[in-house]
Amino acid sequence: MDNVQTVLVVxxxxxxxxxxxxxxxxxxxxxxxxxxxxxxxxLLAAHPINLVLSDWEMxxxxxxxxxxxxxxRFQDRYIxxxxxxxxxxxxxxxxxxxxxxxxxxxxxxNQIELQARLHAGARILQLxxxxxTRNARLTDALKQIELDLQAAARLQSSILPPHALRxxxxxxxxxxxxxxxxxxxxxxFFPLDERTVAFYSVDVSGHGVSAAMMSVAVARQFTHGxxxxxxxxxxETARAPREVVHILNQRFCAESDDVLSYxxxxxxxxxxxxxxxxxxxxxxxxPFIVARDGALRDVGLGGPPVGLFNDLSWEDTPxxxxxxxxxxxxxDGIAECESASGEMFGGERLRAFMAEQxxxxxxxxxxxxxxxxxxxxxxxxxDNVVADDISLLVIQRTQxxxxxxxx
Numbered sequence: 001m002d003n004v005q006t007v008l009v010v011x012x013x014x015x016x017x018x019x020x021x022x023x024x025x026x027x028x029x030x031x032x033x034x035x036x037x038x039x040x041x042x043l044l045a046a047h048p049i050n051l052v053l054s055d056w057e058m059x060x061x062x063x064x065x066x067x068x069x070x071x072x073r074f075q076d077r078y079i080x081x082x083x084x085x086x087x088x089x090x091x092x093x094x095x096x097x098x099x100x101x102x103x104x105x106x107x108x109x110n111q112i113e114l115q116a117r118l119h120a121g122a123r124i125l126q127l128x129x130x131x132x133t134r135n136a137r138l139t140d141a142l143k144q145i146e147l148d149l150q151a152a153a154r155l156q157s158s159i160l161p162p163h164a165l166r167x168x169x170x171x172x173x174x175x176x177x178x179x180x181x182x183x184x185x186x187x188x189f190f191p192l193d194e195r196t197v198a199f200y201s202v203d204v205s206g207h208g209v210s211a212a213m214m215s216v217a218v219a220r221q222f223t224h225g226x227x228x229x230x231x232x233x234x235x236e237t238a239r240a241p242r243e244v245v246h247i248l249n250q251r252f253c254a255e256s257d258d259v260l261s262y263x264x265x266x267x268x269x270x271x272x273x274x275x276x277x278x279x280x281x282x283x284x285x286x287p288f289i290v291a292r293d294g295a296l297r298d299v300g301l302g303g304p305p306v307g308l309f310n311d312l313s314w315e316d317t318p319x320x321x322x323x324x325x326x327x328x329x330x331x332d333g334i335a336e337c338e339s340a341s342g343e344m345f346g347g348e349r350l351r352a353f354m355a356e357q358x359x360x361x362x363x364x365x366x367x368x369x370x371x372x373x374x375x376x377x378x379x380x381x382x383d384n385v386v387a388d389d390i391s392l393l394v395i396q397r398t399q400x401x402x403x404x405x406x407x
Contacts, residue, residue: 242315
């Protein structure tokens with residue numbers, strides 16, 4: 001506690017300064033002296049002093065003004081302030097405390113009372129130092145957590161598909177707005193074989209690192225399912241989406257006994273030449289198709305989320321995409337995005353927006369939609385923090401695909 005043993009005595013009366021300095025030196029303190037407030041501030045700036053005994057009545061700068069100046073200027077360390085005064089009214093004490101004083105001593109000073117005040121100040125300063133040390137450790141820990149979250153975010157970003165995906169006459173693009181560093185949403189659009197493209201959209205329950213790591217695990221299953229274990233295939237053809245969902249459900253139920261660890265999913269496949277597709281909806285918001293004229297049609301039969309219970313089952317929904325039509329898959333973060341007044345954006349607003357944007361290329365469409373979500377949240381009462389992860393995947397069959405089929 002070396003820093004507690006240093007005391008500054010501030011008094012314009014040399015006799016009182018010598019008296020206090022003598023006592024404090026005798027008790028083992030290292031003592032500095034100042035004849036007024038300005039001199040005291042200069043000494044505090046030059047030395048690591050954290051205990052001050054100051055007279056109230058002084059020329060140039062009195063004790064109360066000195067207290068205010070110390071609290072304003074020296075916020076990097078705590079300085080214990082004791083005012084020495086003959087005043088004893090409640091109003092005077094209130095003024096002193098409001099200025100930042102920690103304690104008061106009546107003049108002339110009683111030695112026993114002075115020692116008691118100094119010991120009390122030493123204990124408080126020790127607590128302040130302990131708290132400062134713990135805060136520094138917490139700051140370091142938070143910095144490390146932030147670095148870890150940044151690394152996790154980079155890992156998660158690495159499993160997302162590139163923008164402007166194109167596989168033959170099929171193209172796709174996406175919007176992804178995580179609620180924090182990491183997200184429970186993940187999605188992809190990829191060639192399953194030379195004749196088939198596949199897609200999925202996943203939303204893991206919860207937020208933060210645990211949800212993000214589970215989303216990475218789900219994405220890994222799809223990667224292994226087409227390259228290593230090949231459970232996305234039934235022989236040489238694409239396995240029915242409902243069977244793929246069933247396999248995933250068995251695996252994730254076996255890995256966790258926590259019923260809160262589950263995810264919603266849409267998985268489907270599309271024949272590249274005809275546009276005929278099949279998808280399975282497992283608790284995820286219902287996908288929809290946008291025709292070239294803006295007409296909308298839903299694709300999906302609902303179904304429970306994945307990873308809750310072993311004995312669940314799902315059904316497939318067939319669909320067909322004509323040239324120029326778009327299949328839209330989204331997470332519930334869009335529908336549940338709230339305005340400052342608490343109104344949800346809702347799925348119908350998304351559907352209406354997509355119906356109005358049929359003439360827009362996908363990059364421009366996503367840019368416009370991101371601005372609309374920002375405008376929906378923006379107000380003086382909102383800090384524009386996304387409350388839930390937002391993801392939107394749009395798959396489009398290009399005009400040339402139908403032209404080639406006609407040839």
